[in-house]
Amino acid sequence: MLFRYVVFIVGIFLNFPILAEPVVKSSSAIYQQKAIALSLANDPLWLALIHYYPATFSSSGFKSYVDDAGFFLSVSGETDPQAELLTTINALFAAVTQPDEHAICRFPYRAKWIQEQLGISANDFPDVSCTDYQQWREQVNAVKASLIFPAAYLNSPSSMFGHTLLRFDPADVDSGSDWLSWALNFGANINMEDNSLFYAYRGLAGGYPGVYNMMRYFEKIKEYNYMENRDMWEYQLNLTQDEVDRMLSHVWELKNINFDYYFLDENCSFRLLELLELVRPESRLIEKFPLATIPIDTVRAVIEEEFVARRVFRPSEALVLNERIHGLNDDEKRLAKALAEDATLLDDEPFLSLSDDRKGEVVQVAYSYARFEQRKVARDTSMAKRSFQLLQALNKTPSKPVSVPVPAAPDLGHKSSLLGVGGGYQDDRFYSRLTYRYNYHDLLDRIEGYQQGAAIMAGRLDYRHYEGGLGQLERLDVIDIFSLSDWNLFMHSPSWRVQAGYERVMVGEENRDGAYQVNAGVGLAVAPMAASKIYSLAEARLEHTSIQKAFINTGVGARLGYLWYADWGTQQVEASGTYFLDDSYRARLDIKQNWVLGTQHALRLDAGLEFVRDVESPFIEASYRFYF
Amino acid sequence: MKKLLVAAGLMTASLTAFAEAPGGPGCGWGNMLLNGQKGLPMHLLATITNGTSGNNTFGMTSGTNGCSVGGTLTYGGKSMIDLSSIMDEFSEDVARGHGDAMTTIAVALDVQAEDRVVFNEVMHENFTAIFTAEDMTAEDVMVNVLAVMKSDSRLAKYAA
DSSP states (O other): OHHHHHHHHHHHHHTOOOSSHHHHHHHHHHHHHHHHHTTGGGOHHHHHHTTEEEOTTSTTSEEESBOOGGGOSSTTTTTOHHHHHHHHHHHHTSOOSSGGGSHHHHOHHHHHHHHHHHTOOGGGSOOOOOHHHHHHHHHHOOSEEEEEEEOOOTTSGGGTTOOOEEEEEOTTGGGTTGGGSEEEEEEEBOOTTSOHHHHHHHHHHTOSEEEEEEEEHHHHHIIIIIISOOOEEEEEEOOOHHHHHHHHHHHHHTTTOOEEOOSSSSSHHHHHHHHHHHHOTTSOOGGGOSSOOOHHHHHHHHHHTTOEEEEEEEOOHHHHHHHHHHTSOHHHHHHHHHHHHOGGGGGSHHHHTSOHHHHHHHHHHHHHHHHHHHTTSOOOHHHHHHHHHHHHHHHHSOOOOOOOOOOOOGGGSOOSOEEEEEEEEETTEEEEEEEEEEEEEOTTSOOTTSOTTEEEEEEEEEEEEETTSOEEEEEEEEEEEEEOOBOOSSOOOOEEEEEEEEEEEEETTTEEEEEEEEEEEEEEEEOSSTTEEEEEEEEEEEEEOSSSSSSSEEEEEEEEEEEEEETTEEEEEEEEEEEETTSOEEEEEEEEEEEEEETTEEEEEEEEEEEETTEEEEEEEEEEEEEO | OOOSSEEOTTOOOOOSOOSSOTTOTTSGGGSBTTSSOOOHHHHHHHHTTTOBOSOOOBSSSSOSSSOOTTOOOEETTEEOOOOGGGHHHHHHHHHHTOOHHHHHHHHHTTOOGGGHHHHHHHHHHTHHHHOOOTTOBHHHHHHHHHHHHHTSTTTHHHHO
């Protein structure tokens, strides 16, 4: 005993672990050789565990998506699967100093997989109890998982195409504990000191590290359903207990680990596909997304690969509030709005004369509306006082839960990319036309699974081929967003649009020319009937053409339109005009009709007029549209 | 459902207010109900990249709103998850007698399924005893909830 103690002390001084090392080294060396003989470093699962992807400029042919030294045990691990594997094997046999930092505890999935692949008896590993990991697993306590899709949200660049996260549920989640389940979110770890423009730039360019975070699911419900008024769709997965276990053991390995974060491809949805494919390697999820990863497309892929057991809808607070507002008559609506702004009206005749049931509905709308408005601003004492008075009134009146009709699920909507072929006639010439859109949805596309009045397109191309052989690029939009929000007694959100790209326009009375342009507008929309909108916007436009004198021509304009949604399709009538600072102007009228032929098929008709001064140029176009 | 409220050994129950909000200053339990929460403008900044604002959490502690890491949130000597961020929703649910936030609090307090209806009724009937002022903190609310539960024969066992 004394001898061992002395050797140990000497060992410390020599910084050379004498005692444990000989045994350890031989074990790990044998298994390292076995791993090399089995070519284990090239095993798809090992490559997936370390998040390797094929990389041309790496000597091993691989590089990891992970950008964090804390994830690799080998110094060359980021680009060398073999070195990382051999170093990991060695680390698994290393003497235990800090149990929770030992490779067995820090990388439980790696440890289990290596043990299985190399036939290592558990007794051969050093005896270590992973307190942190075990506590975390007990806390998360999951046997099931759901893929969560908060619907698209045009007012945030990162969420325009939706978002995805995972939720881990205990066995009895259906008994009302879902708010307490754990959510796993992958997102950028941002620096709050940067301004918002910088955020957007760095988010796109990859300036922020991406990390996984876990939080109670109610934090996410608050964020999406309450703060951002986004509906949430929950896709309960059919993962087995074993698959959930393995996924969580890998999630633990990613704790506080930085990934490169890119908005378009290596984003939240891509990272979740990796996790799903890790536990079901036979599924082919990742290979479906060679370029950008749009969240709803990943949801569809997960459904196609048969991961999904059922779908649950969680309406936003705004949707619930709207449903309650619909239940009020006009007088009650005005009263509810007035109460939300002045709680002393609770003691006045109009409110007191209502029946108890109606009082309950009116107070509920007043309170929900007050909270809805207050979420937009920093709250002050008078708001808090008013809310409290309304709550006290709510407590004294009867209240019924309200159920919101479930809309069509987003995965049932048309697919994100579009190809259109057709023909048209303008300026005494026939032409054939080709349309390609990278993504996502315009105002007239089939509405099922999308939101009325919300259009977002990235990468749209129109090409015309005229009779006689002339081919011309008619339009190339980089981005085109149109957000129409109903303006009514309760809701006061502006409508807006922004568009940037290249388009051929009438310039002067004789000429058409290509214009590089950016335009934006703001205004408001109303819903005269259900499923219809009338909108009006004031706009500004900057454009460059080769004909105009000014290098950049500046214009101001207006847009007025009508939109109507029917089961069989969508109709739009729109007039717009721009007056330029060089005293020229341009206007156009469009009558558009989209006929739905099937989920992925439609016919589109567009007829109208373009005006410049005394010249008018009528046109008519028809095309078949295929979504894929 | 695993018990989320765990008796912490020898500590005896005490419902008196804490000198410092559980989880430390800046933790959500000190947030005033219905007041002072940051609104949408700040929130919008944080959502640009689906991000989190430097507060790197992994579910290791109960808090995600600045509660001290490694410290345990306690009420009456029991460790508890941080429910402060749903106190707004809870107050509305108690006022009207139904809702997901109230169910969540019941589950977090380990109220069994057969007693949830009683829990909802007792909370609803005692709204004025639980929510006494608009500027009370989430912590005050929890203290009152436990006091109300203690005085009810069916619910006392969950608050003991």
